Amino acid sequence: MKIDLHTHSNRSDGTDSPAELIQSAKAAGLDVVAITDHDSTEGWQEAGWAADRIGITLVRGIEISTKLDGKSIHLLGYAFDPQHEPLVTELRKIIDGRNSRLPATLERLRSLGIDIVADDVRARSANAAAMGRPHVADALVDLGVVKNRDEAFERFLTPGKPAYVDRYAVDLPTAIGLVKAAGGKTVLAHLWSRGSHRVLTPDRIGALADAGLDGLEVDHFDHSTQDRAELGQIARELGLVPTGSSDHHGTGKIGFPLGGNTTDPEQYRRLFDL
Ligand code: AMP
Ligand code: ZN
Ligand code: FE
Ligand code: FE
Numbered sequence: 001m002k003i004d005l006h007t008h009s010n011r012s013d014g015t016d017s018p019a020e021l022i023q024s025a026k027a028a029g030l031d032v033v034a035i036t037d038h039d040s041t042e043g044w045q046e047a048g049w050a051a052d053r054i055g056i057t058l059v060r061g062i063e064i065s066t067k068l069d070g071k072s073i074h075l076l077g078y079a080f081d082p083q084h085e086p087l088v089t090e091l092r093k094i095i096d097g098r099n100s101r102l103p104a105t106l107e108r109l110r111s112l113g114i115d116i117v118a119d120d121v122r123a124r125s126a127n128a129a130a131m132g133r134p135h136v137a138d139a140l141v142d143l144g145v146v147k148n149r150d151e152a153f154e155r156f157l158t159p160g161k162p163a164y165v166d167r168y169a170v171d172l173p174t175a176i177g178l179v180k181a182a183g184g185k186t187v188l189a190h191l192w193s194r195g196s197h198r199v200l201t202p203d204r205i206g207a208l209a210d211a212g213l214d215g216l217e218v219d220h221f222d223h224s225t226q227d228r229a230e231l232g233q234i235a236r237e238l239g240l241v242p243t244g245s246s247d248h249h250g251t252g253k254i255g256f257p258l259g260g261n262t263t264d265p266e267q268y269r270r271l272f273d274l
Contacts (some may be wrong), residue, residue, distance in 0.1 A: 003032040003263040005059060006076060006189060006217065006245030008252070009047070010127040012037035012063075013134035015250030017127065022050035022058065028258040032268065034059035034078060034245070036189075039094045040129035041082040059272075063189055064179070065094050066172040071199040073188070075175050076217065079272065080184025087178040090170050097168030098130040105136055108163040109156070114145055133157045134252060149252060173211050180212045185271055187215035187243055192231065193222030202234050209238045215271055219244025219261040241271040 008014030009021045016024060018035060021043075025033035033056060035047045044060045051058035061078040080087065106116055116139045118131075124138035125131045137152030146152045156163040170178075176186045188208070191200045205216070218231040219242070235242040244261040247253070268274070 001031045001265045001268075002029055002259055003265060003268050004028075004030050004245050004248070004259050004261075005032075005034040005061070005078070005187070005243050005263050005268075006036050006063070006220075007033060007248040007258065008037055008063075008250070009035055009043045010250070011040055011043035012128055012130075013125075013132055013249060013252055015252045018043035018045075018047035019050040021248075021250070022047055022054055022056060025258055026054045026056050030056060030259050032057040032059060033258070034061040034076075036061040036063045036076055036078075037129070038063050038132065039065055039091050039098075041091075042129050044082065062091075064091070064175050065098075065169040066175045067169040068172040068204070069199050071196060072169060072194075073172050073196060073200065074190065075172065075179070076187040076189045077175075077179035077182075078185045078187070080179050080182035082182075084178070084182035087182045090175070090178055093168055094170060095130045098132050101165045101167040102131050102136070104165045105133075105157075105163055108165065109136075109140075112156075112162055114140070114143070116140070116143065134249075136163075138252075148254070150254070173208065176208065176212050185214045186212065187217055187241070187271070188213065189217050190220040190222045190247065191216060192227045193220070197227075205234055205240075206238055209240055213240065215241035215243050215267075217245060218242040219263075220247060221256055221260065222247075241267050243267060243271065 009018040064075045066073050120139040125135035137149040140146045140152045179186050216235045243263045246260040248258045
Protein backbone atom coordinates (compact mmCIF):
# COMPACT_ATOMS: atom_id res chain seq x y z
CA MET A 1 0.00 0.00 0.00
CA LYS A 2 1.54 3.35 -1.14
CA ILE A 3 0.53 6.45 0.79
CA ASP A 4 1.49 10.09 0.06
CA LEU A 5 0.14 12.60 2.61
CA HIS A 6 1.20 16.01 1.19
CA THR A 7 0.47 17.32 -2.33
CA HIS A 8 -0.65 20.60 -3.94
CA SER A 9 -3.10 21.39 -6.73
CA ASN A 10 -3.64 24.62 -8.64
CA ARG A 11 -6.08 25.70 -5.91
CA SER A 12 -2.84 26.89 -4.30
CA ASP A 13 0.59 26.77 -5.97
CA GLY A 14 0.59 23.35 -7.64
CA THR A 15 0.12 23.19 -11.41
CA ASP A 16 -2.40 20.29 -11.71
CA SER A 17 -6.13 20.74 -11.20
CA PRO A 18 -7.39 18.63 -8.27
CA ALA A 19 -8.74 16.02 -10.74
CA GLU A 20 -5.43 15.91 -12.64
CA LEU A 21 -3.56 15.55 -9.35
CA ILE A 22 -5.69 12.52 -8.40
CA GLN A 23 -5.21 11.05 -11.88
CA SER A 24 -1.43 11.49 -11.57
CA ALA A 25 -1.48 9.95 -8.08
CA LYS A 26 -3.19 6.85 -9.46
CA ALA A 27 -0.72 6.69 -12.36
CA ALA A 28 2.15 6.92 -9.84
CA GLY A 29 0.81 3.78 -8.16
CA LEU A 30 -0.53 5.42 -5.00
CA ASP A 31 -3.37 3.83 -3.01
CA VAL A 32 -3.88 6.83 -0.71
CA VAL A 33 -3.19 10.50 -1.49
CA ALA A 34 -3.81 13.64 0.55
CA ILE A 35 -4.58 16.96 -1.13
CA THR A 36 -3.02 19.65 1.10
CA ASP A 37 -3.27 23.03 -0.57
CA HIS A 38 -1.95 26.08 1.25
CA ASP A 39 -4.58 27.57 3.57
CA SER A 40 -7.51 26.36 1.44
CA THR A 41 -9.92 23.43 1.18
CA GLU A 42 -11.27 24.58 -2.19
CA GLY A 43 -9.84 21.54 -3.98
CA TRP A 44 -11.57 18.94 -1.79
CA GLN A 45 -14.77 18.63 -3.78
CA GLU A 46 -13.23 18.14 -7.22
CA ALA A 47 -10.54 15.84 -5.78
CA GLY A 48 -13.25 13.80 -4.03
CA TRP A 49 -15.22 13.29 -7.24
CA ALA A 50 -12.06 12.28 -9.11
CA ALA A 51 -10.95 9.88 -6.36
CA ASP A 52 -14.34 8.12 -6.36
CA ARG A 53 -14.29 7.81 -10.15
CA ILE A 54 -10.68 6.65 -10.39
CA GLY A 55 -10.63 4.40 -7.32
CA ILE A 56 -8.07 5.86 -4.94
CA THR A 57 -8.45 6.85 -1.29
CA LEU A 58 -8.42 10.61 -0.79
CA VAL A 59 -7.39 12.21 2.49
CA ARG A 60 -8.80 15.73 2.74
CA GLY A 61 -6.09 17.99 4.06
CA ILE A 62 -4.53 21.45 4.15
CA GLU A 63 -1.13 23.06 4.76
CA ILE A 64 -1.57 26.02 7.08
CA SER A 65 0.86 28.98 7.13
CA THR A 66 1.80 29.47 10.78
CA LYS A 67 4.49 31.26 12.75
CA LEU A 68 6.50 30.35 15.82
CA ASP A 69 8.96 32.92 17.20
CA GLY A 70 8.57 34.92 13.99
CA LYS A 71 9.70 31.95 11.88
CA SER A 72 7.40 30.54 9.19
CA ILE A 73 6.25 26.96 10.01
CA HIS A 74 3.86 24.88 7.89
CA LEU A 75 1.24 22.74 9.62
CA LEU A 76 -0.57 19.89 7.86
CA GLY A 77 -4.18 19.41 8.96
CA TYR A 78 -6.26 16.37 7.97
CA ALA A 79 -9.86 15.19 8.03
CA PHE A 80 -11.30 18.19 9.88
CA ASP A 81 -14.66 19.89 9.47
CA PRO A 82 -14.04 22.46 6.69
CA GLN A 83 -16.98 24.55 7.95
CA HIS A 84 -15.66 24.93 11.51
CA GLU A 85 -16.19 28.65 11.96
CA PRO A 86 -13.10 29.68 14.01
CA LEU A 87 -10.82 27.79 11.60
CA VAL A 88 -12.53 29.22 8.51
CA THR A 89 -12.11 32.74 9.92
CA GLU A 90 -8.38 32.20 10.53
CA LEU A 91 -7.81 30.73 7.03
CA ARG A 92 -9.61 33.71 5.51
CA LYS A 93 -7.22 36.07 7.36
CA ILE A 94 -4.19 34.22 5.93
CA ILE A 95 -5.57 34.24 2.38
CA ASP A 96 -6.42 37.95 2.67
CA GLY A 97 -2.93 38.66 4.02
CA ARG A 98 -1.35 36.93 1.05
CA ASN A 99 -3.45 38.82 -1.49
CA SER A 100 -3.01 42.20 0.21
CA ARG A 101 0.79 41.80 0.27
CA LEU A 102 0.97 41.62 -3.53
CA PRO A 103 1.05 45.41 -4.28
CA ALA A 104 4.02 45.86 -1.92
CA THR A 105 5.87 42.96 -3.58
CA LEU A 106 5.25 44.43 -7.05
CA GLU A 107 6.38 47.86 -5.82
CA ARG A 108 9.67 46.34 -4.61
CA LEU A 109 10.17 44.66 -7.99
CA ARG A 110 9.43 47.95 -9.79
CA SER A 111 12.08 49.70 -7.71
CA LEU A 112 14.48 47.06 -9.07
CA GLY A 113 13.40 47.94 -12.63
CA ILE A 114 11.17 44.87 -13.06
CA ASP A 115 7.70 45.79 -14.25
CA ILE A 116 5.02 43.25 -13.34
CA VAL A 117 1.37 44.16 -12.71
CA ALA A 118 -1.23 42.31 -10.64
CA ASP A 119 -2.92 40.97 -13.79
CA ASP A 120 0.32 39.19 -14.78
CA VAL A 121 0.28 37.38 -11.43
CA ARG A 122 -3.47 36.78 -11.66
CA ALA A 123 -2.94 35.09 -15.03
CA ARG A 124 -0.67 32.54 -13.29
CA SER A 125 -3.00 31.96 -10.33
CA ALA A 126 -6.39 31.83 -12.06
CA ASN A 127 -7.61 28.77 -10.11
CA ALA A 128 -5.87 29.52 -6.83
CA ALA A 129 -7.43 30.73 -3.59
CA ALA A 130 -4.75 33.43 -3.33
CA MET A 131 -1.86 35.00 -5.24
CA GLY A 132 1.28 33.78 -3.51
CA ARG A 133 4.99 34.20 -4.06
CA PRO A 134 5.14 31.15 -6.38
CA HIS A 135 2.74 32.94 -8.75
CA VAL A 136 4.90 36.09 -8.65
CA ALA A 137 7.81 33.77 -9.45
CA ASP A 138 5.86 32.42 -12.46
CA ALA A 139 5.30 35.99 -13.70
CA LEU A 140 9.07 36.60 -13.39
CA VAL A 141 9.66 33.47 -15.50
CA ASP A 142 7.17 34.73 -18.12
CA LEU A 143 9.07 38.01 -18.31
CA GLY A 144 12.36 36.13 -18.80
CA VAL A 145 13.92 37.58 -15.64
CA VAL A 146 14.54 34.14 -14.12
CA LYS A 147 14.48 30.62 -15.53
CA ASN A 148 12.33 28.96 -12.85
CA ARG A 149 10.56 29.42 -9.49
CA ASP A 150 13.61 28.36 -7.50
CA GLU A 151 15.75 31.10 -9.05
CA ALA A 152 12.99 33.67 -8.41
CA PHE A 153 12.89 32.73 -4.71
CA GLU A 154 16.67 32.64 -4.46
CA ARG A 155 17.18 36.08 -6.01
CA PHE A 156 14.08 38.00 -4.94
CA LEU A 157 11.43 36.32 -2.82
CA THR A 158 12.85 34.65 0.29
CA PRO A 159 13.30 36.58 3.57
CA GLY A 160 16.28 38.91 3.28
CA LYS A 161 15.96 39.21 -0.52
CA PRO A 162 14.89 42.53 -2.10
CA ALA A 163 11.28 41.73 -3.04
CA TYR A 164 10.34 39.80 0.12
CA VAL A 165 7.37 41.20 2.02
CA ASP A 166 6.08 39.67 5.25
CA ARG A 167 2.44 38.64 5.60
CA TYR A 168 0.01 37.42 8.25
CA ALA A 169 0.32 33.84 9.56
CA VAL A 170 -1.47 32.22 12.50
CA ASP A 171 0.43 31.38 15.70
CA LEU A 172 1.38 27.64 15.55
CA PRO A 173 -0.16 26.40 18.84
CA THR A 174 -3.35 28.30 17.95
CA ALA A 175 -3.48 26.58 14.55
CA ILE A 176 -3.03 23.14 16.14
CA GLY A 177 -5.89 23.94 18.54
CA LEU A 178 -8.17 25.07 15.71
CA VAL A 179 -7.65 21.91 13.61
CA LYS A 180 -8.12 19.72 16.69
CA ALA A 181 -11.30 21.60 17.65
CA ALA A 182 -12.54 20.97 14.08
CA GLY A 183 -12.07 17.23 14.67
CA GLY A 184 -8.87 16.84 12.62
CA LYS A 185 -5.31 15.56 12.88
CA THR A 186 -2.15 17.71 12.81
CA VAL A 187 1.34 17.00 11.47
CA LEU A 188 4.29 19.41 11.29
CA ALA A 189 5.28 19.69 7.60
CA HIS A 190 9.00 19.45 6.58
CA LEU A 191 9.74 20.69 10.09
CA TRP A 192 13.51 20.95 9.74
CA SER A 193 13.68 22.61 6.32
CA ARG A 194 14.96 26.16 5.72
CA GLY A 195 16.59 26.61 9.13
CA SER A 196 13.49 25.62 11.13
CA HIS A 197 15.50 23.17 13.26
CA ARG A 198 16.65 26.22 15.24
CA VAL A 199 13.04 26.98 16.23
CA LEU A 200 11.57 23.46 16.34
CA THR A 201 13.92 21.99 18.93
CA PRO A 202 13.06 18.63 20.56
CA ASP A 203 11.78 20.52 23.64
CA ARG A 204 9.53 22.70 21.51
CA ILE A 205 8.19 19.67 19.63
CA GLY A 206 7.46 18.05 23.01
CA ALA A 207 5.42 21.07 24.11
CA LEU A 208 3.46 20.96 20.84
CA ALA A 209 2.79 17.24 21.36
CA ASP A 210 1.31 18.18 24.76
CA ALA A 211 -0.81 20.78 22.96
CA GLY A 212 -2.34 18.08 20.73
CA LEU A 213 0.09 17.67 17.81
CA ASP A 214 -0.30 14.19 16.24
CA GLY A 215 2.68 13.69 13.94
CA LEU A 216 5.92 14.78 12.28
CA GLU A 217 6.61 14.72 8.54
CA VAL A 218 9.92 12.88 8.88
CA ASP A 219 10.43 11.69 5.29
CA HIS A 220 10.51 14.82 3.11
CA PHE A 221 12.91 15.82 0.32
CA ASP A 222 14.08 18.85 2.36
CA HIS A 223 15.40 16.51 5.10
CA SER A 224 18.83 14.88 4.99
CA THR A 225 19.33 11.22 5.94
CA GLN A 226 20.57 12.39 9.34
CA ASP A 227 17.57 14.74 9.86
CA ARG A 228 15.25 11.82 9.12
CA ALA A 229 17.02 9.55 11.60
CA GLU A 230 16.92 12.20 14.36
CA LEU A 231 13.30 13.17 13.68
CA GLY A 232 12.28 9.49 13.64
CA GLN A 233 13.85 9.12 17.06
CA ILE A 234 12.10 12.24 18.40
CA ALA A 235 8.75 10.97 17.07
CA ARG A 236 9.28 7.63 18.79
CA GLU A 237 10.19 9.23 22.11
CA LEU A 238 7.19 11.58 22.05
CA GLY A 239 4.68 9.04 20.74
CA LEU A 240 4.12 11.12 17.57
CA VAL A 241 3.27 9.52 14.21
CA PRO A 242 6.11 9.75 11.64
CA THR A 243 4.85 10.41 8.10
CA GLY A 244 6.43 10.60 4.66
CA SER A 245 5.26 12.51 1.61
CA SER A 246 6.27 14.12 -1.65
CA ASP A 247 5.04 17.75 -1.25
CA HIS A 248 4.36 17.48 -4.99
CA HIS A 249 3.57 20.79 -6.79
CA GLY A 250 3.15 19.47 -10.36
CA THR A 251 5.73 21.18 -12.56
CA GLY A 252 5.97 24.04 -10.02
CA LYS A 253 8.71 22.38 -8.00
CA ILE A 254 11.40 20.26 -9.61
CA GLY A 255 12.42 17.01 -7.90
CA PHE A 256 9.30 16.39 -5.79
CA PRO A 257 7.58 13.48 -7.66
CA LEU A 258 4.33 11.97 -6.35
CA GLY A 259 5.12 9.02 -4.10
CA GLY A 260 8.76 10.13 -3.84
CA ASN A 261 8.43 9.66 -0.07
CA THR A 262 5.63 7.61 1.45
CA THR A 263 3.97 6.94 4.80
CA ASP A 264 4.13 3.50 6.36
CA PRO A 265 0.61 1.92 6.26
CA GLU A 266 0.75 1.10 9.96
CA GLN A 267 1.56 4.74 10.80
CA TYR A 268 -1.23 5.90 8.48
CA ARG A 269 -3.71 3.71 10.37
CA ARG A 270 -2.34 5.01 13.66
CA LEU A 271 -2.69 8.65 12.59
CA PHE A 272 -6.31 8.23 11.55
CA ASP A 273 -7.36 5.75 14.25
CA LEU A 274 -8.28 3.16 11.61
P1 AMP B 1 3.52 32.52 0.22
O1 AMP B 1 2.59 31.74 1.09
O2 AMP B 1 2.83 33.33 -0.77
O3 AMP B 1 4.49 33.30 1.07
O4 AMP B 1 4.37 31.42 -0.60
C1 AMP B 1 4.85 30.30 0.10
C2 AMP B 1 5.09 29.14 -0.84
O5 AMP B 1 6.19 29.43 -1.68
C3 AMP B 1 5.52 27.91 -0.09
O6 AMP B 1 4.46 27.18 0.34
C4 AMP B 1 6.35 27.16 -1.08
O7 AMP B 1 5.55 26.34 -1.91
C5 AMP B 1 6.98 28.25 -1.88
N1 AMP B 1 8.34 28.52 -1.42
C6 AMP B 1 8.73 29.08 -0.26
N2 AMP B 1 10.08 29.22 -0.20
C7 AMP B 1 10.57 28.72 -1.36
C8 AMP B 1 11.88 28.57 -1.89
N3 AMP B 1 12.97 28.95 -1.22
N4 AMP B 1 12.01 28.00 -3.12
C9 AMP B 1 10.90 27.61 -3.80
N5 AMP B 1 9.64 27.72 -3.33
C10 AMP B 1 9.47 28.27 -2.14
ZN1 ZN C 1 3.61 25.43 -1.96
FE1 FE D 1 5.33 23.71 3.00
FE1 FE E 1 3.64 21.87 0.77
